[in-house]
Amino acid sequence: MILFSIFVALLAATRAQSQTPPGFKPSTELHLGVTFQDGVSVQAGHELLANEAKSAPQLDLHSLLAIHHTQTPFYHSTWKFMVFMIDIDVERNGTKYPLLHWYQPDLILSGRTGRLSIESDSNMPKAMYAGPAPPPGPAHRYVEVIFKQPERYELPADFEKFLENTIAARLGFDIEQFVKEAGLSEPVAGNWFLTATS
Incomplete structure (x- = not known):
């Protein structure tokens, strides 16, 4: 855990712009590469059409590998990761609620390409990807955030629903x-x- 915290602190020093929306927690300044179909790459805070993000994206952690290769190695090939995509602007009766669009554990990182892929023998519970489909009105914010998966990880029972x-x-x-x-x-x-949906 200490080793990982040191690694994240070093990686954070290489980034200045926040990679999560203002006020979103847990926040991070570390860039997650997100590329949808037809090579549509996400830049933090930019707008995408709903049909551009209808299928699950390809994820990469090139920034993680960059510091791994230039500093004392803090990344280990045995690490696994989990990703979430959340719409934080769903409104019901004047109150905003977060909506889970994607939860995928058991992601492994290629040290050669920087891309993340699902471990071949993964049988962990997951929430299948659902593309953005906001109602007409103001644009919704869709946040992707990735975490290191703990060893012997199990989905918390409260979240199976x-x-x-x-x-x-x-x-x-x-x-x-x-x-x-x-x-x-x-x-x-x-x-x-x-x-947004017009």
Whole structure:
């Protein structure tokens, strides 16, 4: 845990711009590469069309590997990661609720390409990817955040209800509470984009 915290602190020093929206917690200044179909790459805070993000993106941690190769090695090839995508602007009766769009554990990092992929023998519970589909009105913010997965990790029982692929099941997902119950460290990296429906 201490080794990982030192690694994140060093990596943070290489970034200045926040990679999560203002006020979002847990926040990070570390860049998560997010590339959707047709090579659409996410730049923090930029707008995407809903159909550009309809399928799960390719993720990369090139920034992590860059510091790994230039500093004392703090990244280990045995590490696993988990990613979340959350709409933080769903409104019900004047109150905003976070909506879970994606939760994928058991991601492994290629030291050659920097890309993340699902471990071939993974049988961990997950929330299948659901693309953005905000109602007409102001753009919604979609946040992607990735964490190092603890060894012997198990999904907290309180969060199993969020895995069903329905809005009703996934509404109200509390990432801060998840981090606490799952014993996660600070995020490795993040990114976010805006999507609106005209």
